[in-house]
Amino acid sequence: MTSSKLSSFQFFSLLFLTRLLTIFTYIPAYTKDILLSDMVLMGALQCVTDILLLLPVYFLFRKSENKSVTEIIAERSPAAAKAAAVIYCAVFLYFTLTTVSRLDLFAGTIVFSETNVNYTLIFAVLSCGYGAYLGIEALGRGAVLMLVLAAATVIFVLATLTDDIDTLNFTPLFYNGAAPFLKTLVKSASRSVELAVIAAAAGEVKDGKTKGCLIWIITSAAAAALIFFFEAGVMGEFTSTQLFPFHSLAAIADFSMFRRLDSIITVVWLLCAFFKTALLFYCAARLLSLHFKRISFNAALAAFSAVSAAGCFYVTGSINRFVILDSSTVKTISIFLCALLIPVTALILQRRKKYA
Amino acid sequence: MPKSIITAILALAVLLSIGGNEIYKNDIGNRLIIQGIGIDLEEDNSYTVTVQAINTNAQSASTNETVEDTVKIYKVSGMTVQTAIKRIFEYEGHIPMYSQNRIIVIGKKIAETGIYSVIDFFARDADNGPSVYVAMAKDTAAEILEVTSGGEIVAKNIDLALQASEYEAEIYKPELYEVIREYYSEDSCFALPVLYVNEESGDKKSIRVKETALFCDGKYNSSLTRSETAALNFLCDDVYNGTFAFKTSEGEKVSMNIVESETERKVKLVNGALRFSIKISVTVDVAEIYDGKEKEVDLKRLEELKNGAQDYLKNQAGELTGKLYSENVCDVPGYSRLIYQKYPSFYRENKENLSAVMSESSYSIEVSVKIRRVGHENLEVL
Amino acid sequence: MKNRWFTKKVEEITVEDSQKTAESVKISGDLQKDRAYLKQSLGDSFDVKYRSLNVSGREFLFVMLDGMCDNLLITEQIMLPVSKGDFSSFDGDGALSHAADRVSGSIDKSVTRDMETAIAEMLSGNLLMLAEGGGFAVLFGVQYFAKRTPDEPNTESQERGSREGFVESFKDNVAMVRRRVRSPVLKIKTLEVGATSKTRVCVMYMSDRADMKMVDEAVNSIKNAQLDVVLGSGYLQPFLNRNKYSIFSCNATTERPDVFCAKLGEGKIGIIVDGTPDALVVPHLFIESFHSLDDYLKRAYYAAFARVLKIMSFVLSVFLPGFYVAVCTFHQEMIPEAMVFSITSQESKTPLPIVAEALLIHFIYEIVREAGLRIPKSVGNAISIVGALVIGEAAVMAGIVAAPMLIVVGLTAVSSFVVASLYEPVAILRFVFIIVGGIAGLYGIVFGFAAVLVNLASLSSMGVPYTSPLSPTKPGAWRDMIGRESWRQMGRRRMQIDKLKK
Structure with missing residues (x-):
């Protein structure tokens, strides 16, 4: 593993790709309390929830720029830092399982409906493990290159659909009331493992974190709002019947003799999944190797990959297990723990150290 | 290092061996390319599915000339649409491929009783694609899809005719996702083009769009003439x-x-x-x-x-x-x-x-x- | 993890290279003793010639390698003047100096007191002169051996630009570079690599723009290279490239002196190895694989077009076969309607699965290509005909291979030669992606691509990230990345490679 700092642009490109995957894999069944136009607004307002959830991390890094949350905790209490590292790793493992199982659901339902997807799982785990092994800087550089491809592809697909937007497809805002909207907004914020990644890995970013983070938050929210806008405007209520509406949207798009553009979206989808999974692998392995001296990075990575693969093999192939795993309650608790509770604890410890 | 290379090669060989059958059965040469699907309701509430597929043997390998009909017609029955379509495997041994399907034709009987019993299969199957056209047959869907015109693929002709509605205001062409979207609206109202078999000179037949069928609550209600269809499009x-x-x-x-x-x-x-x-x-x-x-x-x-x-x-x-x-x-x-x-x-x-x-x-x-x-x-x- | 079994097996059949430097032996001045030492070191090789000359009571010994020296020059410019000299009033050292002075000033002269150095220089084509009582040896540069005239390199043809290419003699190569960069900033460090071959290596750089840390790193890497015999620049590449497990090389090779000079002008370090026309340049960026000298000699808009073409060719040559296999096996919905009938009807008639067909046909292509490289020119045409017949028409007519697959192979083959410097990784990656595409479809190809991309992104050449200036993003360097600015803008400020360091 090459351990070196990466630039803010590289880090937030990585996070943008992981957020793009979250938008792509949005399953309407989890937000059935709100209607289509509310979904668009929810995408846009994600920036507010992100900012609020990242405030503790912001105050923390103002004092200690080049350290992650667990490293700051370790200055006061190594045991607490180890516990925090284990919690982060557990959260990353959980999100890895949900990401890969969602990817498996996507592959099995749409891409390889006739084939055994176990080979795809093997490829996924092996390649993501290799990506993590090469280090976060390599991932960041690769993400910068892929950012252009991903943005261009999404914009191209959406551009071909501009004629298909029908204003009659939109729904009135807050038709079911504001309470379900707020509840769903909070639930959707909990799908953002990026907040936990920022807390755990921002210490590896050289400089310009705040500006980079703001740009990332705004562009992610804009991307979410735009994609949901097109889903609602083109497909209308058809959106809520689909497992992955963005894929269906791409299947409706056409350009010249190409009747379906879902294949190019599939490529971007898979690339985003690669970067997200590799990033989670890396963050977990790094935390373990940092706080448990006996465990080397490579050993931690191998162990984490093996456990993720075993978990994925167990979960995939059964829709029941997937639904149980993909619980929004667990996600909400995880993210609030990693993005709020632990950073606030670190902040308190940091203040105590200052006044001690 | 060489030991790891040998291990990798052996692992790959084992993987290929295990997966070999999976890979081969999906080969494009082993797929049945479906161009059109028609569904009719029988007296006993079973479905008769008429499938128009490309005959890949139509061209001679050596001379490139057409030696057989370009399409093959399969007529299969089953309790549901999916069970019926899977029976095609008995004829050919090839797995049906829906991704190139151009048209879904609903028979009149189904239109009168409600089309969503059949649409669900197409909505659920991702291979089909949400942008395939849906139409209603004047009488039976089998009658429409059984029309063969020598080397032409009739389903393709229907598809092209419906696509041409971009240049012809008197044809209404809903795509599958639009039909499903309207189903989920409060009153489930939508329209479908109606396909007729047109007898031409000699034994030649063709398919024409002459009317548009109106559906309310998912069931056939009435028809519109071509000029009324133009007004509907407006x-x-x-x-x-x-x-x-x-x-x-x-x-x-x-x-x-x-x-x-x-x-x-x-x-x-x-x-x-x-x-x-x-x-x-x-x-x-x-x-x-x-x-x-x-x-x-x-x-x-x-x-x-x-x-x-x-x-x-x-x-x-x-x-x-x-x-x-x-x-x-x-x-x-x-x-x-x-x-x-x-x-x-x-x-x-x-x-x-x-x-x-x-x-x-x-x-x-x-x-x-x-x-x-x-x-x-x-x-x-x- | 060290593989003990394999290491033991290797040790059974190999011998450790002796990296011990020979003990320093001084020239004794006793000609008999020195001659005996020389005979002992050099053995009875027929090409080692000894000539004794007694001039005015002083005994001289000349040693040379027949076939490496200019005999006429030795006779007329060295032996004749020396034989006419008067050395009676000189001692041994004085006689040697006086003899050297008598030799024409146009001949290179050097002196050494170390016997091993004298032997090494003699073996490089210098004439060795010893004198009775003289404590040193004089070496005269009289090399003359059969060598190639500078020709246009086959592997780097350009439409415009010079037709000269490097040759095997490093001195001629250095001269070609000097002719193009007539500035004192061009510096050369000469090293010897190879315990036995003692191959001369020149490390060249421009002192006003090259990063001295990079130069030192390159020099040290070469010096520390544990090699016995060095016969080409390829032997040194792994030592200059820290990235052991990547299929991409972080060094550039070139046979063109103009390209070599252009790269030196960017602050890079050039390495010329005696005995090979391939020069190395470090550091090297991935995007530079798509650059050629023609880009700088033609208009900027055409240069951009040519580079985009090369990038597309590279992508095509790597991904097209695997993509075709993946699409035909798993993602048939991607095939446009107009093509699906013809592809299906042809593929349904072949006996092999598409992935096997692709592997077979690409393997046959590689066989034909390798044969074409090695075959004598007189029968080269026959191979082309056999290749076209076997792989082409006969295979399709027999129904072994489908015509679309042949189109894919043909396009891939042609595309892979557009960027010849990347042929090695392309050839391997192509097979990898065919297998991956056949097993896991687009899914496998995308994950494989992502792994290769991240691998590329993790490489660095002398501290400069390999994917620069794309990532890490250095917008200032984009002026000569895919498109390039016109020389009016580019000429104002020059690019320096060490600015792209992390």
């Missing part, structure tokens, strides 16, 4: 190009090419009553004026032609609006969504008797025609 703001012909007040026959069209749909709630205003703006080129007397087109004549076109389109739209929003409301244009969007509380209160509300509402239609060109004929005003 009301739905689905006109890109097309032609229409009318007679002026002086009895001249005029035909005009539609260059572009836009329909603005608004609703206002005034004293508890709904007022829908539909404004259709059309840009046209004058294509033909059949008249034995005058040939020149001056400004006055232009005005007459414009007024004639406006009156014609307004009448057409007005008549159709009357037909759609009379006692048995069939809200295919989706105007109830205007109420839903603008007056959600009113909509919520009147959701149960929305049909009655809409049939009692007023609909004002305005048409504005702009003549862009008049062709090669002399323009006296110049």
Whole structure:
């Protein structure tokens, strides 16, 4: 593993790709309390929830720029830092399982409906493990290159659909009331493992974190709002019947003799999944190797990959297990723990150290 | 290092061996490329599925000449659509491939009893794609898909004909996702083109679109003629190009090419009553004026032609609006969504008797025609 | 993890290279003793010639390698003047100096007191002169051996630009570079690599723009290279490239002196190895694989077009076969309607699965290509005909291979030669992606691509990230990345490679 700092642009490109995957894999069944136009607004307002959830991390890094949350905790209490590292790793493992199982659901339902997807799982785990092994800087550089491809592809697909937007497809805002909207907004914020990644890995970013983070938050929210806008405007209520509406949207798009553009979206989808999974692998392995001296990075990575693969093999192939795993309650608790509770604890410890 | 290479090669060989069968069965050479699917309901409530697939043996490998019919027709039955289609495997040993399917034809019997029993399979199967066209057969879907015209793939011809509705305002072409979307609206109203078998010279047959079927609550309701279909497209703001012909007040026959069209749909709630205003703006080129007397087109004549076109389109739209929003409301244009969007509380209160509300509402239609060109004929005003 | 079994097996059949430097042996001045030492070191090789000359009572010994020296020059410019000299009033050292002075000033002269150095220089084609009583040896540069005239390199043809290419003699190569960069900033460090071959290596750089840390790193890497015999620049590449497990090389090779000079002008370090026309340049960026000298000699808009073409060719040559296999096996919905009938009807008639067909046909292509490289020119045409017949028409007519697959192979083959410098990784990656595409479809190809991309992104050449200036993003360097600015802008400020360091 090459351990070196990466630039803010590289880090937030990585996070943008992981957020793009979250938008792509949005399953309407989890937000059935709100209607289509509310979904668009929810995408846009994600920036507010992100900012609020990242405030503790912001105050923390103002004092200690080049350290992650667990490293700051370790200055006061190594045991607490180890516990925090284990919690982060557990959260990353959980999100890895949900990401890969969602990817498996996507592959099995749409891409390889006739084939055994176990080979795809093997490829996924092996390649993501290799990506993590090469280090976060390599991932960041690769993400910068892929950012252009991903943005261009999404914009191209959406551009071909501009004629298909029908204003009659939109729904009135807050038709079911504001309470379900707020509840769903909070639930959707909990799908953002990026907040936990920022807390755990921002210490590896050289400089310009705040500006980079703001740009990332705004562009992610804009991307979410735009994609949901097109889903609602083109497909209308058809959106809520689909497992992955963005894929269906791409299947409706056409350009010249190409009747379906879902294949190019599939490529971007898979690339985003690669970067997200590799990033989670890396963050977990790094935390373990940092706080448990006996465990080397490579050993931690191998162990984490093996456990993720075993978990994925167990979960995939059964829709029941997937639904149980993909619980929004667990996600909400995880993210609030990693993005709020632990950073606030670190902040308190940091203040105590200052006044001690 | 060499040991790891040997291990990797062995692992790959084992993987290939295990997966070999999976890989081979999916090969494109082993797939049955389906071009059209037709579904009919039988007396015993089972489904007969007629599938038109490409005959990959049609071309000789050595000479590239056509040696057999380009399509193969399979007719299979089953309790559900999916069980019926899978029986094709018994004929061919090839796995059906739906991704190249161009058209789903629903038989009249299914249309009358409700189409969603059959649509669910296509909505659920990702291979099919949400943009495949859906149509209704005049009688049975089998009759439509069994038409073979030598080397032509009829399903492809139907698909091309429906695609051509971009240039022909008198054809309504919904894609699968639009049909499903309308199903999930409150009143499940939508329209499907109706396919006929047309007998031509000799033994040749072709498929034509002559009508549009209206569906309410997912069931077949009534039909529209081609000119009514054009009016429907105007009301739905689905006109890109097309032609229409009318007679002026002086009895001249005029035909005009539609260059572009836009329909603005608004609703206002005034004293508890709904007022829908539909404004259709059309840009046209004058294509033909059949008249034995005058040939020149001056400004006055232009005005007459414009007024004639406006009156014609307004009448057409007005008549159709009357037909759609009379006692048995069939809200295919989706105007109830205007109420839903603008007056959600009113909509919520009147959701149960929305049909009655809409049939009692007023609909004002305005048409504005702009003549862009008049062709090669002399323009006296110049 | 060290593989002990394999290491033991290697040790059974190999011998450790002796990296011990020979003990320093001084020239004794006793000609008999020195001659005996020389005979002992050099053995009875027929090409080592000894000539004794007694001039005015002073005994001289000349040693040379027959076939490496200019005999006429030795006779007329060295032996004749020396034989006419008067050395009676000189001692041994003085006699040697006086003899050297008598030799024409146009001949390179050097002196050494170390016997091993003298032997090494003699073996490089210098004439060795010893004198009785003289404590040092004089070496005269009289090399003359059969060598190639500078020709246009086959592997780097350009439409415009010079037709000269490097040759095997490093001195001639250095001269070609000097002719193009007539500035004192061009510096050369000469090293010897190879315990036995003692191959001379020149490390060249421009002192006003090259990063001295990079230069030192390059020099040290070469010096520390544990090699016995160095016969080409390829032997040194792994030592200059820290990235052991990547299929991409972070060094550039070139046979063109103009390209070599252009790269030196960017602050890079050039390495010329005696005995090979391939020069190395470090550091090297991935995007530079798509650059050629023609880009700088033609208009900027055409240069951009040519580079985009090369990038597309590279992508095509790597991904097209695997993509075709993946699409035909798993993602048939991607095939446009107009093509699906013809592809299906042809593929349904072949006996092999598409992935096997692709592997077979690409393997045959590689066989034909390798044969074409090695085959004598006189029968080269026959191979082309056999290749076209076997792989082409006969295979399709027999129904072994489908015509679309042949189109894919043909396009891939042609595309792979557009960027010849990347042929090695392309050839391997192509097979990898065919297998991956056949097993896991687009899914496998995308994950494989992502792994290769991240691998590329992790490489660095002398501290400069390999994917620069794309990532890490250095917008200033984009002026000569895919498109390039016109020389009016580019000429104002020059690019320096060490600015792209992390």
